[in-house]
């Protein structure tokens with residue numbers, strides 16, 4: 001069975017004019033800083049799924065919470081912001097996501113946030129502030145204006161509370177000073193050259209924001225000599241991806257087996273279908289969220305066979321070399337295909 005979780009809303013906080021934080025009563029919810037919950041939201045006669053990141057960290061905050069920002073024409077965020085209130089019960093899938101802080105070999109972290117990309121980064125920042133082995137945190141946070149900035153007061157307070165450990169650089173695009181308006185490559189390069197204290201392999205970089213923003217963060221991080229496995233990004237912003245490759249599908253049906261919770265599910269997948277879409281059709285309980293290769297909720301380990309991933313914006317080269325695949329974008333190429341869900 002997919003683990004569905006019922007959460008009771010304890011409190012709702014209006015963060016900005018278009019974003020709210022929902023705090024849940026469920027103190028014992030199992031999650032890691034930086035992860036997200038996928039909510040099942042009624043929409044007409046069906047249900048839609050929307051993922052929202054935690055803004056809390058389990059070892060720091062008593063109650064778990066997510067923050068939701070209104071997305072233009074977004075059915076999920078509109079429903080949540082207009083309807084959810086204290087005392088309501090809501091349904092989600094158990095916490096997932098790989099955008100988390102490793103416990104080893106990290107002495108310094110750099111966070112790049114734009115707009116609501118701050119939500120998982122605040123969660124990671126709280127965890128890192130709590131973690132004694134992390135000595136320094138630098139947040140670069142970019143927004144339209146101070147007024148539209150989510151968690152501005154909270155972050156200023158944290159910075160005042162941890163003056164030695166946390167430094168924040170704000171960017172507001174309505175600023176008259178062009179250097180303070182937009183994060184740019186020169187600024188980031190000079191930061192990596194002059195301000196990083198640790199050896200580069202002990203620095204971890206986390207980015208969340210629009211794709212062009214994360215592209216800048218990634219390129220400058222790698223240019224600075226930080227190992228690629230130390231760069232982490234969370235993709236929730238929908239933009240057309242020019243790297244989305246067209247694919248000639250294999251003909252015929254492929255035998256697929258999924259081992260999950262001690263059970264084996266066998267079914268067939270046509271070459272032009274994803275493994276997830278056929279699994280859903282066959283009522284096989286695989287958890288999923290974005291259904292477009294961005295979040296890793298549907299990740300399984302490939303033990304045998306070959307698949308083609310039409311889109312992958314979350315698995316690293318290391319994940320791929322270990323055999324992890326995203327079933328929502330995995331098309332069968334060579335069977336039989338055997339996948340396992342107990343990953344670790």
Ligand code: FES
Nearest residue numbers: 289291295296328
């Ligand atoms: S469901 Fe998000 S990557 Fe597959």
